[in-house]
Amino acid sequence: MQPIVQASDVRKHFDTHCVLDGVSLAALEGQLISLIGPAGCGKSTLLRCLNGLDVPDSGTIEIDGVTWARAAGGRAPAPEVAHELRRTVAMVFQGDSLFPHRTLLQNVMMAPMMVLGVSRDEAAMGAELLLRKVGLFAEMDRYPAHLSAGQQQRGAIARALAMSPKVMLYDEPTSALDGGMAQEVLDTIALLKDDGLTQIIATHELGFARAASDSVMFMQNGAVVETAPGDAMFRAPQDVRVQRFFQLFA
Ligand SMILES: Nc1ncnc2c1ncn2[C@@H]1O[C@H](COP(=O)(O)OP(=O)(O)OP(=O)(O)O)[C@@H](O)[C@H]1O
Numbered sequence: 001m002q003p004i005v006q007a008s009d010v011r012k013h014f015d016t017h018c019v020l021d022g023v024s025l026a027a028l029e030g031q032l033i034s035l036i037g038p039a040g041c042g043k044s045t046l047l048r049c050l051n052g053l054d055v056p057d058s059g060t061i062e063i064d065g066v067t068w069a070r071a072a073g074g075r076a077p078a079p080e081v082a083h084e085l086r087r088t089v090a091m092v093f094q095g096d097s098l099f100p101h102r103t104l105l106q107n108v109m110m111a112p113m114m115v116l117g118v119s120r121d122e123a124a125m126g127a128e129l130l131l132r133k134v135g136l137f138a139e140m141d142r143y144p145a146h147l148s149a150g151q152q153q154r155g156a157i158a159r160a161l162a163m164s165p166k167v168m169l170y171d172e173p174t175s176a177l178d179g180g181m182a183q184e185v186l187d188t189i190a191l192l193k194d195d196g197l198t199q200i201i202a203t204h205e206l207g208f209a210r211a212a213s214d215s216v217m218f219m220q221n222g223a224v225v226e227t228a229p230g231d232a233m234f235r236a237p238q239d240v241r242v243q244r245f246f247q248l249f250a
């Protein structure tokens with residue numbers, strides 16, 4: 001099977017600082033991949049390169065058959081490629097915020113209506129289904145200020161899903177949340193995996209990475225140190241840098 005996401009030898013500098021030092025990643029359709037590793041190792045930058053927020057200095061990124069960065073030399077993707085990318089890939093951030101003056105339902109309806117030209121009725125139907133999926137059907141008419149942080153984060157996931165992305169990227173989606181709320185968000189991500197969505201998540205939630213991922217990638221200093229299936233990585237890490245990290249954090 002051809003990977004739906006394939007990054008090859010991606011390099012990225014900020015000034016003289018090498019942040020991604022030849023990173024490669026492949027995700028098959030429906031896989032959940034966790035990116036783990038110490039603070040500053042390049043997880044967020046890699047995700048940002050995958051969805052076009054950052055442009056690699058070199059390397060290729062191919063998502064669902066569209067190659068958007070080919071030795072791009074710092075150039076942003078061409079407008080038509082950027083458009084394609086936004087349809088294919090969605091990203092949810094830590095503490096992602098919903099539009100405060102719109103209800104949850106309106107938040108989820110907005111992009112399909114404005115970007116895809118979907119009718120109001122159709123957008124509402126789609127949004128209700130998504131809110132049911134993330135466990136927020138009963139909250140659909142509330143404003144973000146009246147939702148818990150965890151509910152807001154699940155609302156942000158529903159809003160991203162409303163564009164029917166083929167790939168979801170998450171950057172520390174639970175790190176602003178305490179235990180129970182973090183678990184609800186992680187349960188939602190696991191549920192979406194059961195639906196066959198391809199997902200890549202940068203996370204410090206090692207228990208989740210172990211239990212839910214098809215593959216875990218450990219990064220350090222902008223490079224991939226080790227990639228292994230979730231359980232194998234934690235049971236028997238091969239690289240001494242991964243072993244040390246787990247001694248401290250797992
Ligand atoms: N826009 C930028 N300009 C300069 N340096 C940056 C920029 N963005 C990130 N960096 C640097 O790149 C390195 C990698 O950062 P990145 O945010 O990708 O790491 P991370 O693995 O996501 O860390 P964390 O676990 O803390 O979220 C860090 O040293 C960071 O300071």
Ligand SMILES: [Mg+2]
Nearest residue numbers: 043044045202
């Ligand atoms: Mg980060």
